[in-house]
Each structure stands twice: as C-alpha cells, then as structure tokens.
Amino acid sequence: xxxxxxxxxxxxxxxxxxxxxxxxxxxxxxxxxxxxxxxxxxxxxxxxxxxxxxxxxxxxxxxxxxxxxxxxxxxxxxxxxxxxxxxxxxxxxxxxxxxxxxxxxxxxxxxxxxxxxxxxxxxxxxxxxxxxxxxxxxxxxxxxxxxxxxxxxxxxxxxxxxxxxxxxxxxxxxxxxxxxxxxxxxxxxxxxxxxxxxxxxxxxxxxxxxxxxxxxxxxxxxxxxxxxxxxxxxxxxxxxxxxxxxxxxxxxxxxxxxxxxxxxxxxxxxxxxxxxxxxxxxxxxxxxxxxxxxxxxxxxxxxxxxxxxxxxxxxxxx
Amino acid sequence: xxxxxxxxxxxxxxxxxxxxxxxxxxxxxxxxxxxxxxxxxxxxxxxxxxxxxxxxxxxxxxxxxxxxxxxxxxxxxxxxxxxxxxxxxxxxxxxxxxxxxxxxxxxxxxxxxxxxxxxxxxxxxxxxxxxxxxxxxxxxxxxxxxxxxxxxxxxxxxxxxxxxxxxxxxxxxxxxxxxxxxxxxxxxxxxxxxxxxxxxxxxxxxxxxxxxxxxxxxxxxxxxxxxxxxxxxxxxxxxxxxxxxxxxxxxxxxxxxxxxxxxxxxxxxxxxxxxxxxxxxxxxxxxxxxxxxxxxxxxxxxxxxxxxxxxxxxxxxx
Numbered sequence: 001x002x003x004x005x006x007x008x009x010x011x012x013x014x015x016x017x018x019x020x021x022x023x024x025x026x027x028x029x030x031x032x033x034x035x036x037x038x039x040x041x042x043x044x045x046x047x048x049x050x051x052x053x054x055x056x057x058x059x060x061x062x063x064x065x066x067x068x069x070x071x072x073x074x075x076x077x078x079x080x081x082x083x084x085x086x087x088x089x090x091x092x093x094x095x096x097x098x099x100x101x102x103x104x105x106x107x108x109x110x111x112x113x114x115x116x117x118x119x120x121x122x123x124x125x126x127x128x129x130x131x132x133x134x135x136x137x138x139x140x141x142x143x144x145x146x147x148x149x150x151x152x153x154x155x156x157x158x159x160x161x162x163x164x165x166x167x168x169x170x171x172x173x174x175x176x177x178x179x180x181x182x183x184x185x186x187x188x189x190x191x192x193x194x195x196x197x198x199x200x201x202x203x204x205x206x207x208x209x210x211x212x213x214x215x216x217x218x219x220x221x222x223x224x225x226x227x228x229x230x231x232x233x234x235x236x237x238x239x240x241x242x243x244x245x246x247x248x249x250x251x252x253x254x255x256x257x258x259x260x261x262x263x264x265x266x267x268x269x270x271x272x273x274x275x276x277x278x279x280x281x282x283x284x285x286x287x288x289x290x291x292x293x294x295x296x297x298x299x300x301x302x303x304x305x306x307x308x309x310x311x312x313x314x315x316x317x318x
Numbered sequence: 319x320x321x322x323x324x325x326x327x328x329x330x331x332x333x334x335x336x337x338x339x340x341x342x343x344x345x346x347x348x349x350x351x352x353x354x355x356x357x358x359x360x361x362x363x364x365x366x367x368x369x370x371x372x373x374x375x376x377x378x379x380x381x382x383x384x385x386x387x388x389x390x391x392x393x394x395x396x397x398x399x400x401x402x403x404x405x406x407x408x409x410x411x412x413x414x415x416x417x418x419x420x421x422x423x424x425x426x427x428x429x430x431x432x433x434x435x436x437x438x439x440x441x442x443x444x445x446x447x448x449x450x451x452x453x454x455x456x457x458x459x460x461x462x463x464x465x466x467x468x469x470x471x472x473x474x475x476x477x478x479x480x481x482x483x484x485x486x487x488x489x490x491x492x493x494x495x496x497x498x499x500x501x502x503x504x505x506x507x508x509x510x511x512x513x514x515x516x517x518x519x520x521x522x523x524x525x526x527x528x529x530x531x532x533x534x535x536x537x538x539x540x541x542x543x544x545x546x547x548x549x550x551x552x553x554x555x556x557x558x559x560x561x562x563x564x565x566x567x568x569x570x571x572x573x574x575x576x577x578x579x580x581x582x583x584x585x586x587x588x589x590x591x592x593x594x595x596x597x598x599x600x601x602x603x604x605x606x607x608x609x610x611x612x613x614x615x616x617x618x619x620x621x622x623x624x625x626x627x628x629x630x631x632x633x634x635x636x
Contacts, residue, residue, distance in 0.1 A: 072605065081605055130472040144572070146476070151464045153573025154448040155609065158464070160570040163603045166486050168563060179601075181570075245486060252478040252499075253571050254462070255471025283497075285481045287390065287399055291473065 001026075001059045002317075005050055005104075006310030008111065009033065009070040011085030011138070014042075016049050017303060018057060019310035021318070023122025025303055027053050037087045039097065047101045065105035067312035069114035069305055070094070071139075074156035078108055081157075085138075107312040111135065111305060113150055113159055115297075116143025117315055118308030119260050124298030132256045133297070134161065134247075136265035136272075140183040140190075146254045162187070166246060186243045188264050192216045194235040206231035222268040236268065240275025247276065248283035251292050262297035262304055319344075319377050320635075323368055323422075324628030326429065327351065327388040329403030329456070332360075334367050335621060336375060337628035339636070341440025343621055345371050355405045357415065365419045383423035385630030387432035387623055388412070389457075392474035396426055399475075403456075425630040429453065429623060431468055431477055433615075434461025435633055436626030437578050442616030450574045451615070452479065452565075454583035454590075458501035458508075464572045480505070484564060504561045506582050510534045512553040524549035540586040554586065558593025565594065566601035569610055580615035580622055 003018040003026065010033060017028030029049060036042035054061045072083035078095030080086065095108050109117075116133040119125040125133075129148040135141040140162030144151040151158045162183030165171060172184035172193065184190055195208050195216060206229050208216070224232035247259050259280075265272055277294045284292065299307060321336040321344065328351060335346030347367060354360035372379045390401035396413030398404065413426050427435075434451040437443040443451075447466040453459040458480030462469040469476045480501030483489060490502035490511065502508055513526050513534060524547050526534070542550035565577050577598075583590055595612050602610065617625060 130470075130476075146464065146469045146471070147467050149465050149467070151469075151572050152448075153464070154575040155573070157605050158448075158571065158573040160573075160603060160605075163570045164567045165563075165601075166484055168484050168560070169601065242486070245483075249482045250571075252481045253476065253568075254469050255473070255476040255478075257472040283483075283487065285478060287475050287478075 002062050002064050004064050004310040004313040005066040006306035006308070007046065007066065007068045008305035008309050009068065009080075009086070010111075010305070011071070014046070015303070015306050016046065016053065017306035017310070018053050018061060019307055019314070021314060023118065023299075023307040023310070025306055027056050028303060028306055029053060034087060039088050039092060042088075043098050043101055046098065050102070063104050064317060065107070065313035066098070066102060067114065067309040067314075068094070068106070068108040069111035069309040070108060071111060073108045073110045075107070075109040075113065075152050076156035105313060105316075109150075109312055110141065110143075110157070110159065111308070112141030113143040113152075114308035114312055115141075115262060115299070115304055116145050116308075117150055117311035118299055118304060119297060120145060121311045121314055121318065122299065122307055124260060124295055125258070128257050130254060130256045131258045131260065132250060132254070133260045133262065135263040136187055136261060137263035138188055140187045144254060146256075151254075161246075161250065164246070166242070166249065182242070182246055186239055186246070186265075188218045191218060191221060191235060191239055191265065194238050195221060195231060198231045198234045198238070202231065202234065204230040208232070218264060218268065222271055225268075225271050236271040237275050240272055241279045243272070244276045244279025244281075245283050247280045247292070247294070248285075251284060251288050255288065256292065258293035258295050260295050260297045262299060266296060320380050320382050322382050322628040322631040323384040324624035324626070325364065325384065325386045326623035326627050327386065327398075327404070328429075328623070329389070332364070333621070333624050334364065334371065335624035335628070336371050336379060337625055337632070339632060341436065341617075341625040341628070341632075343624055345374050346621060346624060347371060352405060357406050357410060360406075361416050361419055364416065368420070381422050382635060383425070383631035384416070384420060385432065385627040385632075386412070386424070386426040387429040387627040388426060389429060391426045391428045393425070393427040393431065393470050394474035423631060423634075427468075427630055428459065428461075428475070428477065429626070430459030431461040431470075432626035432630055433459075433580060433617070433622055434463050434626075435468055435629035436617055436622060437615060438463060439629045439632055439636065440617065440625055442578060442613055443576065446575050448572060448574045449576045449578065450568060450572070451578045451580065453581040454505055454579060455581035456506055458505045462572060464574075469572075479564075479568065482564070484560070484567065500560070500564055504557055504564070504583075506536045509536060509539060509553060509557055509583060512556050513539060513549060516549045516552045516556070520549065520552065522548040526550070536582060536586065540589055543586075543589050554589040555593050558590055559597045561590070562594045562597025562599075563601050565598045565610075565612070566603075569602060569606050573606065574610065576611035576613050578613050578615045580617060584614060
C-alpha cells in the first residue's frame with residue numbers, strides 16, 4: 001500500500017508515522033529528541049525507525065515520500081534555523097542530510113504550516129481556500145492558507161504569528177529578554193504567566209496562591225475554572241481577550257473564512273473558545289463581522305503533527 | 319492599439335486613463351466624484367468619459383477590458399461596501415451595473431490591492447513573488463502578494479492593514495468613535511494628529527503652536543522638519559516608529575521580500591523612510607533581520623492608481 005512517512009520533530013519528542021491517504025497512521029512511534037545531540041546520530045535513528053515501522057506494518061509498504069514538520073523550519077531551504085528548543089545550533093541542513101540516507105521525495109515545513117496543510121487535506125478545512133491554523137501549545141504557531149495555497153514567505157518563514165506584538169513593544173518578554181509577542185500571553189506557558197498576573201492584580205482567594213509557578217499545569221487551571229476559582233476564570237478570560245483581539249487583527253490581513261485552533265491549550269474547551277469568540281467578533285472591522293468562523297481542529301484523533309507532516313507529500317498526490 | 323481602461327474611484331476624484339502594456343496612460347482625465355451622487359449618473363459619466371478618451375487618442379483603440387480600483391471594494395463580488403468616503407451607501411453592485419453599459423471584461427479591487435498588482439507588472443516589484451504595498455495617503459491601505467499571487471481573502475477584503483490595531487484597543491479613535499488602528503497614526507491625517515500629540519507632550523518652540531489643526535498640511539510638516547522644527551522632527555520619528563514596528567509585525571505574517579511605500583505621506587522622503595527602516599529592523603524577529611527591503615514605489619511617474627487598476631486586466635494578458 002502507498003504511504004507517506006510523517007515526521008514531527010519537537011523539542012521533547014520526535015514522532016514518526018506511516019500515514020495513509022486519509023490521514024491516519026497505520027503505525028507510529030516516537031523517541032526522545034534530546035537523546036540525540038549529534039545530528040548524524042539523530043538522522044540515523046530516524047532512518048532505522050522508519051525501517052522498523054515498515055517491517056511492523058501488516059502489508060507491503062510503498063513509500064511515496066517523507067514529510068517533516070519542525071520548529072523554525074525553512075520550507076524553501078530545507079533547513080532548521082536556530083530553533084531555541086532543539087540542541088543543534090545554527091542553520092541545520094536537515095533535508096539535504098536525510099536525503100543522503102533515504103532516497104525518497106522529501107519536504108520540510110514549520111510545524112504549524114504542516115498542520116494547516118493537514119487540516120486542509122484530512123481535517124475540518126476540506127474545501128476551504130482561505131483559513132488560518134493557530135497552534136497553541138508550549139508556543140503559538142501559525143499556518144496560513146490563502147487562495148487555496150499555503151503561504152511560505154520569501155524564504156520560508158511565514159506564519160510566525162506568535163511573534164506578532166500587539167503591545168507596541170511594551171509587553172511581556174521571552175526567556176531570552178527579547179519582546180515576547182502573542183506567544184508570551186496565548187500559549188500553555190502564557191496562561192501560567194497570566195495566573196501570576198491575576199494573583200498579583202486581584203486579591204481573590206484562589207488555590208493558586210498555594211502553588212508555585214513551576215508546579216502550575218494547564219489541566220489544573222481548567223479544572224480550577226470549572227470549580228469556580230476566580231483567578232483561573234479571570235486568566236482564561238484575559239487569554240481569550242488577547243487571542244480574540246489578535247484574530248480580529250489577523251482577519252484584516254488575509255481575511256480567512258475560518259480560524260482553526262489546535263494544541264494543548266484548546267483542551268480547555270469553552271474556557272478558551274468562548275472568550276476568544278466574543279472578543280474576536282467585538283473587534284472585527286464592520287466589513288468582516290459575522291463572517292469569520294472560529295473552529296476546533298478536525299485533526300484531534302489523527303495525531304495531528306504526524307498527519308500534517310505527511311500532508312506535505314500527500315498534497316502532491318491528490 | 320491594445321489598451322486597458324484604468325479607473326480609480328476616490329472620495330475626491332475619479333480618474334480614468336487608457337493604459338498600454340507598459341503601464342503608461344496614452345491619455346487620461348478625471349472628474350469630481352461627489353458631483354455624481356446618483357449612481358446611474360456616475361456610471362453614465364464614466365461611460366461617456368471613456369468614449370471621449372478613445373476619440374482623443376491618436377490611434378485606433380482596442381479595449382481589452384476595464385480595471386477598477388476603489389475603496390472598500392470586494393474583488394469577489396464586484397461591489398463597493400459601505401465606503402465611508404463615497405456618497406453611495408450600502409452594498410453598491412458597481413461592476414454589474416457598469417457591465418450593462420460597457421461590454422468588456424471588467425474587474426474591480428480595493429485600491430491598494432490594485433496598486434500591488436501595478437507594482438508587480440509595471441513598477442519595482444517585477445519578478446518578486448512575496449511583497450506588500452502600503453499606501454499612505456488620507457488613509458493606510460495594503461495590498462499583499464504571496465506565492466506570486468494577490469491575496470484576496472474569503473470574500474475579497476484582505477489587506478485592510480490600516481485597521482490593524484497594535485495598541486490592544488487602547489489607541490486613537492476614528493472620526494466615527496471606533497478604534498482607529500494604524501491608519502489613525504500612520505497616514506497624512508495621522509501625522510497631523512501626531513503634531514498635536516507632540517505639541518501637547520513637549521513644550522518645545524514650534525511654528526505649529528500658531529497653526530490650527532484644520533490648517534495643517536503635510537507639505538508644511540516636511541518643510542518644518544527640514545528647517546529643524548523640533549515638533550515636526552519628533553512627529554516624523556514617532557510616525558516612522560509605529561510604521562516600522564507594524565512592518566516588523568507584518569513580516570511575521572507573510573514574510574515579504576520587500577515593502578513598497580506609496581501615497582502622499584511618502585513625498586516626505588527620508589523623514590518617513592529613515593525612522594521606518596530603523597524601527598522595522600530593530601523589531602524584526604532574528605530569523606528575518608537583514609532580509610526585508612523597504613522600498614519606494616516604482617509607480618511614481620505612472621499615475622499609480624490608474625495603472626494599478628489597469629493591471630487587474632493586463633495581468634491576464636502577460
């Protein structure tokens with residue numbers, strides 16, 4: 001059977017799957033990225049892992065190609081550039097070096113852009129020509145489709161929406177002392193920082209007065225909101241307000257038909273979707289009001305990152 | 319000879335020209351838009367004006383089509399929607415009604431998007447696949463080209479960059495009491511408002527302490543800056559700072575190779591280009607630094623609005 005190898009390179013895990021034409025993995029696995037600080041070792045590990053997956057498959061596998069999603073990936077150059085979460089520094093010619101090991105068509109793209117292609121091929125964006133996927137995990141990523149095409153940018157770095165700064169440079173910083181942009185507010189990490197902000201701003205009772213920042217977890221914040229914790233509720237409202245405001249701004253750029261939210265933060269459900277929807281609509285320019293959908297990703301059951309990476313190749317075959 | 323009729327519908331003037339394949343007008347004229355409050359009268363005036371231009375041309379004219387640039391135009395629907403500067407209210411089916419009078423291929427687009435196509439066909443963006451045109455006149459418009467295509471948006475209203483708000487809703491308002499966005503800062507009007515802000519914030523001597531807001535003109539502000547007026551110099555620095563910050567943000571969206579600035583405010587030359595360049599570079603994400611050009615439009619001698627409108631049709635013939 002025809003399959004595409006989908007590889008998602010993340011700061012913690014590298015996930016690999018054999019993906020069929022409907023976006024599902026016949027088999028998949030992962031290993032820990034940081035156990036391979038040497039790039040050649042990492043690439044050898046990828047190569048052997050793919051071979052193992054093929055052997056485990058119940059049918060004979062015909063690999064059409066390899067799609068890779070990675071942070072700070074340049075689609076035009078096949079490189080990963082100075083990714084803060086990865087151990088390999090500088091400009092890493094990943095595609096070129098992996099091609100020395102695997103003789104298949106190969107494409108790499110930043111993970112959120114890959115997710116957008118996945119959403120178009122396998123998810124809830126089927127048939128849409130203008131939409132934006134926003135990934136809300138540890139960070140805030142963006143994948144933009146306009147005129148039915150993924151927007152790459154001049155050298156492949158379009159869609160870094162988490163680095164857009166709506167505070168005129170006056171907002172939160174990143175760990176590196178540079179301005180943080182939206183990501184410092186709207187992400188799993190941003191939500192935790194907002195808990196601190198709310199604990200500082202208000203004197204409400206909250207379970208979070210007894211929990212140190214390091215011990216904060218997203219699921220606990222959702223649980224607290226459900227149980228009526230006022231600091232958790234305020235933190236979600238604030239997060240959704242900033243995200244809604246941002247999506248209203250993004251609409252004035254490429255006017256998408258829909259935004260799809262995916263990633264860890266979206267498992268908070270209505271706590272993030274409801275304020276986002278409200279503040280987006282409130283801030284949309286008159287000409288856009290009532291026309292922009294806010295939707296959950298349709299990739300939830302499909303191991304979105306692997307399927308998205310595979311979509312880079314499958315999109316050439318459909 | 320083959321020509322395309324280019325029509326630029328503005329709040330003050332409607333300009334019409336017969337545009338050749340190199341983007342120049344063999345002949346052109348204008349009339350005052352507000353003298354035709356009735357839409358049918360306006361469309362009749364356009365029709366007769368085109369006939370007159372054809373008769374004035376020294377050669378026999380073969381019209382390939384009619385391209386129209388207008389504010390608040392939906393390229394997908396051929397309508398002008400609630401344009402604040404125009405007298406016809408609601409949704410105006412301009413293309414449909416003009417086609418009843420003129421039997422030619424016809425396309426309409428918002429004026430800044432038309433300008434972007436013009437820049438690509440006739441101006442300084444020849445050969446570029448990813449760029450953004452920013453028009454800085456009474457307002458702030460945007461035309462986005464990515465992957466070599468103009469971005470339309472879901473129903474044709476992409477590129478309303480002047481309505482992006484980088485102040486989280488805390489900034490200047492428009493005349494209508496709604497949030498102003500970038501346009502309230504970076505435009506001919508925005509610069510005048512910033513003169514007031516600087517007069518209020520600082521106590522420097524300035525010629526503008528003796529001039530009422532209504533009597534302020536852009537050329538005078540440029541002249542004052544050249545003569546060392548500290549309020550004029552601060553106003554340009556502030557305007558360029560906000561524009562530079564905005565362009566750095568826009569880069570994280572579609573990663574253009576270049577921004578082209580056009581419109582009245584750009585006639586201030588270095589007073590607007592230099593601070594914009596400085597603050598754009600300063601605020602670019604590491605991965606974009608040194609890669610984004612800030613350029614003047616190449617349409618200066620070509621009656622940019624008419625040529626841009628004509629580019630809507632010429633782009634199908636080249």
